[in-house]
Structures are given as structure tokens and as C-alpha cells.
Amino acid sequence: MMKREASVFRNPSFLFMWTGSAISELGGTLGTFCNSIIVYELTGSELALGSMWLIYFIPSLILQLGIGPYIDKWSRKQIMIFSQFTRGVIFLIPLLMFNLNTLEVWNIYIVQIVIGLIQPLYAPASFSIIPTLIPERLLASVNAYLDGTIRLMSFLAPPIGGLLVDWIGVSFTLVLVCSFFAISGLLLMFLKEPPLHMEKVRATWFQQFMEGIRFFIGQPLLLWLGIFLAFVQFGVGVTMVVNLPFMMKELHGSYTQYGYFMAGFPLGYFFGSILASKINLRPTYRRLIMLGSLAVGGLTYMSMSFITSIPLAITIEVIAGIALPFFTANSTSLYQQTVPNHLIGKVFSIRLFIIRAVMPLGILIGGALGELWGIRTMFLLIGMIICLSSLLGMCLPYFRFLNGPVDQKDSIHSAI
Template sequence: MKVLLKNKSFMFIWIAYITSGLGSTFSIFIMGWVAYHLKGSAVTVGNLWFFYFLSSIISQIICGPYIDRVNKKNIMIFSELVRAIVYFFFALSMYQDSLTTNIIYTFAIIVGLVEPLFSPSSNSYIAETIQEKDLQKANSILQTTKQSTRMLGPLLAGLIVSMTEPLYVLIFLIVILGLSSINLLFLPNLNLNKSHKAGWGKEFIEGLMFYKKNPFFLTMGILLFIINFSAGAVQPMLLPYVFDYLKGTSFHYGLINSGTAFGMLIGAFFMTISNESKKLKLIMFSSIIIGGLSLSLLGISFNIFSSFLFITIYGLCASIFNINNTILYQKRVPTNLRGRVFTVRGLLANAGVPLGALVIGHVVGYIKINHVFLLLGLAIVIPCCIALFLPSLNYREDKEMGNSNTM
């Protein structure tokens, strides 16, 4: 820890993680809040998150292979600065009372395109500036910071809105993202890797071929799509759930919104102190089934605190599932294919997020909001229970997992 604290590059990145993380969570809160109160419709919120998630996925898929070919410091500054500019015009439109749903959708698309550039750039920068023996500690600190900001951000934003006006949240966003951009200017530039690399299309096709040869990972990818379809619908539905069903306030929305991050923080801590298990499949499916059941319980909850408990359990289970799923990929996928395979996995898994936000946003007009959470939970539990008996998901868990060709 002392070594990391003396590393100026790490300290600048750490500060940027705090400001960028708060900026992300504040933006998620305020865009949803403003969109909902502008039209009073869950459909509007669903459309908002559809545009945001879709543009984020497009950005990750297209830009991912090229991150290492561009100055990572400049990418991080660009991501923070563009978001600050977007929220400046957001605040200006709100101040002039000229804000419309189409303007909010446009802002969401721009933020969705630039926000995903920060995390892979910072992770890559850290890998090049921190000694290998200190990487685990550095990444643990950064991930803990990330989950902490996700937990505290909605709470702070909800508190500010309940005490003042949403305009002050936007002003806070502009300030912290602007300061983050200035902070990143002090990072030293790294040498670019100018070696020849394959084009995006070729790398993507090679990633697809891996899934064709390994039905286990193909089935897992399809399952992740189904899970993320429900997960993608959770975020936009929380706002009408708190205001319409629980009759809560802006602070209560912030509290419920932070529950997933709080659970993921607990899950990450649990995984840090626990020993690695060879029964990854059992742990993964058990955790996500419990998480789905917790999501369904939101549909029968009648108060803020029980809802917070259920969504915290959901976040905890999601964290355990995600960490073990990543371990599975890291152990079973050859090193020379990981980047391409992870790109395809991102497409298979994340494609369900905007679709879930869009579909559920329209469905909620026909059924009660609490029933939506009952259905979302079952949409996770049922496929996972079926998948437990699929032959393509049976493999020797006690066998050495370093050989990707052995199922």
C-alpha cells in the first residue's frame, strides 16, 4: 500500500476513479429523475436507458480493440471533458426551461458513447505503470473505490435533490468532471505500441470461432444475454417503482439505487477473503438463482427497507456470479485469444441490457410495476434452473482448467 501511495500515476488515477465514479452515478440518477418528472412516464425512462445502454455497447465493441493504439491519458481526459460539456448544456437547457425528451435522449447517447472509454483506458494505463506484484492490490483498491462511488453517488444525489433542486446536481457533475480532467493532465504520457495489429473485423471473427468450437461458453453467453435482459430492465424501473409503488422520495430512490452497488461491494469483499473453489458452475448458478429470487421479492415488498435488503442481496449475488464467471474465462481461454473472446462475450451479454430497458419500459404500461419485478426475477431463475441440466454446461470441474480445448 505504501508503494502505491508513493506512485504518483496511481494516485492521479485513483483520484480520477473517485470523481469519474461519482460523475457516473450522479448522471444515472439525474437523467432518469429529470426524464421521469418531465413526462411522468416509465416508457420515457425505459427509452432513455435503451439509448444510453445501446450507445455504451456500440462504443465498447467498436473502440475496445483500438484502446491500446491511442494515448490512454488523452482518452481518459476526453471521456471526462466531453461529459462535463454535455452536463453543462443539460443544465443550461434546464435553466432556460427548454429541456425536452429528445434533448435528454441525445445527451444520454453522447454520454453512453464516451463514458465506457474511461475504464479500459485507466485499467490499461495501470497495468503499464504498476509493478506486477502490486497489480492485485492496485486493482482491488480501484474496484472497491468504484463500487463505493456507485453506492454513495445515488444517496448523495437523492439527498441534494430532496433538499434543493436537480440543477445543483448538474452543477456538481460539471465541477467534479472538470476537476477530474485537470487532475489527469498531470499523468505522464506512455509510449504507444506501434506494432501491427489485426483489424477489428478479423479479431471479432476469431472471437466468434472460439465460441463455435466451445459450446460451453456459447451456452453461457446466451444465458448471460437472458440474465442481462432482466438486469437491463431493473435500472429504469427503479424510479417508478420507488415513486409510484413505494410512494417514496428522491432520497429513497437514491437509497434503493445504491443497493445493488452496496451488495456488489459486499460480494467483492467476500470473494477477496474466501478461498477459490473448483465448483465454479455450482457457485455461479446458485448465486444468480438466489439473486433472481431476491429480485422477485421486490414485487411483494411494501416498504423501503425491505426493498433495499432485497436489491442488496441481488447485487451481492450478481457480484459473486460475475467474479466467478471472469475467473472461468481467465482460466479456460488461451491468453492470445482473451481480448477477442471478451469482446464477443461483451456483445452476447450486454446486448440484452438495452433491449430489456426498452421492452420493459413499454410493458409496464400494461401491468403493475411490482409485477414487473416478479417477472424479471423469474426470467432469471427459470433459464438458470433449466441450464443446470443442459449437457453443454457439463464439464469436469475437478480437471485442470488451463486447457481451453477440454470440456
């Protein structure tokens, strides 16, 4: 165990990516926290809050669907660096408008559009570069470490953001957001990306895109991992709209308490990622453990429809966070082990498109039905959807392929 961890943390490229990703996530979560509060303060409308997220996701989805072939052609390192500096610059808009006392909702919407266009570049590039930096036997552990650290930053950002907004104000927080993205971009410059060995491809963009589609659809393992995660992302879309009103209206909390509530899930995810990297996960039981973790997450959603205590709500979020890494870390590793390097950008873009396409649906339903049916009913609905889909995957023999290829057993045991 100690030998494995030492080999990972002695890899300079991993250290730079690990640190850069952590700082980036801290800045991004702080920026999103500020944007949500600004829109809610300016409008007091759940619909406006939902619109902020729709404006983020719609351009993101459009670009996500078509960017895959280019991810496989361009330097993934340069894509990541470009993404970080661009995000740092775009947050200067609300910062300048705030200091000029001219900040309006449409300023935030512009930021959301640009961030939405950048995310489809950064996410598949970061997923795709990892197998070129890390030995295959360590992928599951590395993904768990990266996921856990990112979630730790997500845990720290909401309470820090709540305290900063309450005590110091939005302006200083936005300065930190811009700085964090710049630092992350500088750190990523030190990645030792292997040179791209690109063959001369005469295929058009459409032919390359369809190649990724055919490979994705032709692999039931990849397709269904994406579908199961899509159910979770639907729930995430709903909570993007209802979490803030849930804390402020249903539980009568403050912005600081909202920050603690939002920090509960990533805190649990951090500890869950550590557990996921340590537990000897045999391929025979991988399907049950992965989908069982999703079922636990569904139960936590359902329990939110009944509680009236802020500390209990935070505790439930922590439990949900602990469960999810057992699905996400192993799912990502199966993708990285299954997809050839020349297709990985295309396939990851398609995967991200599928799981992100359902988030606007969740946002729309959360904004519309949340006011019509009530926030607690929405928590119960999404919990039932996640639990039902997970239980079907665990019980039906058809889904045994989710255990992964049989010949992966030795490499998985060697990583653990």
C-alpha cells in the same frame, strides 16, 4: 493477506485509476439520477423514461461492436482521459439550459446519446489496461477492489442526489457532475501505461474484428460467462424503467427514499466485493459459487413482487448486491487471464456488446409490459429467468469448464 494488499495499494498507477474511477462513477451516477428525475418530472411517462435509456443504448451498441480493434491500437490511457473530459463537457448542456429556463426533454436525450457513444470507449479501455498495470496473481483482488469502490460510489450517489435535488436543486448537482468528470480525467493522466508494442498489422478492420469474434466464440469459457451475465443485464434493463415507478406508485415513497432504494444494491455490492476478495475460492467450486450468486440475485428479484415495505425493499437490494460480485469479479479475472493482450480490447468489446445488447430488450419489455402486466409481475418474470439459467449452469455437467483452466490453480491460490 496484508502483504498482498500492501503490494496493490503501493502501486501508484492503481491508486490513480482507483481514485479516478471512484470519482467518475460518483459523477456518472449523479448525472444519471438527475437525468431520470428531469425526464420523469417533465413527462410523467414511463415510456419517456424508457426512451431515455434506449437513446443511450442504441448508439452505444453500434459503436461497441466495432471499436474493439482500435482499443488494441490506441493508448488505453488516452482513451480513458478523453472519455472523462468529454462526459464532463456534455453535462454542461442541461446545466446551461436549466439556468436559462429552457430545459427540455430533448436536451437530456442529447446528453444520453453522447454518453452512450463514450461508454464503449471507456469500459473496454479500463478493463484492458488493468493487466498491464497489475501482476496476474492480483487481478481477482484488484477487480474486486475496483468493483467494490465503484459500487460504493453508486451507493453514495442516489441518496446524495436525492438530498441535493430536494434541498438545493438540479443546477448545483449538475455542476458537481461536470467537476467530478474533470477531476477524474486529471487523475488518469498520472497512469504509468507501458508503451504499446504494436506490430505492423496489414489486416483490415474487418479481419481484426473477425479475429476477436473467432477467439471469443472458440472459447466456451468466455462465451458462456458473457451469456450468463447477459441474463442479469436483461433484468437490469427492466429495472431501469420500473424502479422509479415501483417506488413512487407501488410503495408510495419520495425521491429521497428512491435514492435510498437505488443505493441498496451498490451498498451490498461494496461489501460483497470485499468478501469476494477475501474468500479462498478454489477452482473446483468456482462454477457453483459464481452461478449460485446469480441464483440468489434472481430470488431477490422474485421477492420484490410480493413486498410492500420500503425498508424491506432496500434490504433485498442490499442482499442482491452482496451476491453478484462473486460472479463479476471472478468472471472478469478469467477473461483477463485467458485473452492475449493483443486481443483483449476486441474480446472485451464483444463481451460488452453481448451483455449490453440485451439491456434495450429489457428496457422495451419493462416499459411496454410493465404497464400492461404490472411492475410486480415484471420483477417475478426476470427473477425466474435468472434463477432458471443459473440452476441449469450449476447442474449440467457440460458447464464444468466454467471452473476455469486447471493450470490456473496455483496462481489463484497465490493471489488469495
